[in-house]
Each structure stands twice: as C-alpha cells, then as structure tokens.
Amino acid sequence: MLPAAALGLCRRDRSKVLRIAPACRLRSTNGPSNARARTRRAWSVIALRASGGARLTNVTYRTGAGLEVTVRADTLLLHQGVVPNVNLALAIGCRHVWNEAQLCFVPALDAWGQTSVAAVAIAGDGAGIAGAVAAEQRGRLAALGAAFQLGHIDKVVRDRMAAAHLGALREAQLGRRFLDRLFKPARRFRLPRGETLVCRCEEVTARQVRDAAALERIGPNQLKAYLRCGMGPCQGRLCGLTVTELLADAHGLTPDEVGYYRLRPPVKPITVGELASLPKTAADIAAVERS
Numbered sequence: 001m002l003p004a005a006a007l008g009l010c011r012r013d014r015s016k017v018l019r020i021a022p023a024c025r026l027r028s029t030n031g032p033s034n035a036r037a038r039t040r041r042a043w044s045v046i047a048l049r050a051s052g053g054a055r056l057t058n059v060t061y062r063t064g065a066g067l068e069v070t071v072r073a074d075t076l077l078l079h080q081g082v083v084p085n086v087n088l089a090l091a092i093g094c095r096h097v098w099n100e101a102q103l104c105f106v107p108a109l110d111a112w113g114q115t116s117v118a119a120v121a122i123a124g125d126g127a128g129i130a131g132a133v134a135a136e137q138r139g140r141l142a143a144l145g146a147a148f149q150l151g152h153i154d155k156v157v158r159d160r161m162a163a164a165h166l167g168a169l170r171e172a173q174l175g176r177r178f179l180d181r182l183f184k185p186a187r188r189f190r191l192p193r194g195e196t197l198v199c200r201c202e203e204v205t206a207r208q209v210r211d212a213a214a215l216e217r218i219g220p221n222q223l224k225a226y227l228r229c230g231m232g233p234c235q236g237r238l239c240g241l242t243v244t245e246l247l248a249d250a251h252g253l254t255p256d257e258v259g260y261y262r263l264r265p266p267v268k269p270i271t272v273g274e275l276a277s278l279p280k281t282a283a284d285i286a287a288v289e290r291s
C-alpha cells in the first residue's frame with residue numbers, strides 16, 4: 001500500500017477525503033446533483049494504491065480505522081492542493097523563501113510585488129496562494145508599483161491609490177492562516193517511502209531518492225545528476241517540493257537550507273521550430289538581457 005502521493009501526480013494531497021467518482025457515473029445524463037448523490041465517498045483515507053496493467057483498473061484505499069477497500073476505476077483524480085508555480089521566477093534568478101504554513105517556496109516580494117530582480121514584480125498565484133480576490137489586488141498593487149517606478153505617478157498618488165487595494169488584500173487574506181493550518185498536508189503524504197514515484201517524468205522512486213541521500217549530503221541539483229530526478233518534461237513542477245522535503249528530512253536540514261532545483265529556460269517543453277523562431281537580432285537579445 002502506498003501513500004496517496006504514490007502516483008507521483010504531484011506531491012500534495014491536502015484532502016483527508018478521497019472521492020472516487022467513476023467516469024461512467026459522471027457521464028450520467030441524470031444531471032450533476034444526481035451524479036453527486038450516487039458518488040461513493042470514503043472518509044479519513046490515509047493511503048491508496050492504483051493498480052492495473054496497461055491501464056488503471058482498481059483503486060485500493062485504506063482508512064485510518066484500518067479498513068481496506070478496493071473499487072474498480074478507470075480514472076483516478078487526486079486533489080493535491082495548490083502551490084505557486086515558481087519555475088519562471090526561479091529561472092530568472094528571483095530570490096525565494098520557504099513558506100512553512102503552505103509548505104512551498106514563494107518569491108521574496110515587497111508590498112508592491114517587487115522581486116529581488118530589478119523591474120520584475122510578481123502578482124497573483126505566482127506570488128503565493130491566497131485566492132482569486134487577493135490575486136487581483138496584488139496585481140493592482142504591482143501595477144501601481146510599476147507606475148511609480150517608471151515615474152508616471154509619485155509616491156503620494158501611489159500610496160493614496162493603493163490604500164483601498166491594501167485593505168481589500170488584507171480582507172481577502174482573513175482566515176488564510178486557519179485554512180493553511182486546516183488543510184496542511186500530512187507528513188505521510190509529503191514524505192513518501194518505498195516504490196512511491198516521486199519524479200513521475202523520470203520514474204524515480206522515493207526509495208531511490210532516500211538511498212541517494214543516504215550516500216552523502218546532496219542537494220536537489222546533485223540529485224538530478226544521480227537520478228535524472230526533476231529533469232523530465234515537467235522540469236520538477238510535480239516532484240520539486242517532495243524532493244526538497246525528502247532531502248531535508250534525510251539530512252536534518254530545513255527546506256530553506258536544502259533549496260530547490262536550479263531552473264533554466266525553457267521552463268516548459270517547446271518544439272525545435274519554436275526554438276528556431278526565437279528572436280535573434282541584437283535588439284531582440286538586448287530586450288530580454290539582464291545586466
């Protein structure tokens with residue numbers, strides 16, 4: 001039996017409830033409320049296993065009370081929680097810090113979303129998960145910060161215009177700490193063992209990561225060289241935080257001390273044609289170069 005993160009779809013299962021809704025039921029023509037009523041629900045699931053041959057055929061789950069149940073299934077969707085996608089920000093060298101409440105890295109930002117890289121601000125989910133309203137308000141604050149930096153408005157105007165957005169942002173974040181605490185993923189889901197897939201792209205298991213960590217004190221980037229962990233098409237978006245936490249656990253370090261994969265463009269797979277069509281004139285290159 002593997003923990004829920006076993007499928008390597010991501011490193012987060014913030015849900016204590018596993019809902020298994022076979023696709024055939026959801027395709028019912030009786031309407032969504034009927035489908036919901038007929039969906040089997042299992043509570044307090046602490047582990048699950050997907051099995052089958054070329055395709056998924058069964059899901060087995062175990063509850064905290066020790067009940068083990070196998071159901072036939074052709075689709076398995078895991079709710080893995082939400083964390084910021086930091087690949088772009090890391091690729092351009094923005095400083096990041098570990099957020100212990102949300103168990104993820106977030107870019108280090110000032111009140112205007114300004115990163116450690118000049119002229120780069122981040123708003124929305126990329127700045128940290130706080131919901132849609134907060135994302136919008138952060139965007140407005142970042143725009144005001146940019147207008148100020150470009151000399152379009154002075155500090156007085158910026159601060160006056162920002163007041164309402166700062167208030168709305170504060171309001172949108174009320175209760176956030178409670179939510180983060182309530183839905184904090186359990187260690188058993190974050191720190192898998194055995195044959196649980198950590199890096200799904202390169203099919204690297206938790207056992208391999210732990211074995212490599214036992215050899216010497218290594219970081220996520222060294223692990224790439226050992227196991228190709230994080231070097232597949234997703235470039236660590238799915239396994240990055242799991243690897244950081246596994247290495248932190250193995251070495252007795254904090255995730256901040258372990259750090260994250262060093263990311264380089266392209267952050268998502270692109271075709272050779274797209275690569276070949278990238279701008280090449282001196283002006284194009286200067287437009288994206290940082291000093």
Ligand SMILES: Cc1cc2nc3c(=O)[nH]c(=O)nc-3n(C[C@H](O)[C@H](O)[C@H](O)COP(=O)(O)OP(=O)(O)OC[C@H]3O[C@@H](n4cnc5c(N)ncnc54)[C@H](O)[C@@H]3O)c2cc1C
Nearest residue numbers: 082123124125126127128129130131132133134135136139
């Ligand atoms: C299923 C689901 C349910 C949710 N429910 C709630 C809820 O009930 N309440 C709540 O407060 N929040 C909810 N959220 C979260 C909320 O949607 C986000 O917090 C919010 O949308 C974040 O805004 P954003 O601008 O950062 O990102 P997004 O809204 O994701 O906007 C990013 C935009 O960038 C575009 N984009 C991406 N890549 C590129 C590219 N390379 N070039 C150009 N454009 C690009 C995308 O198409 C998208 O339009 C939910 C999210 C999901 C996924």
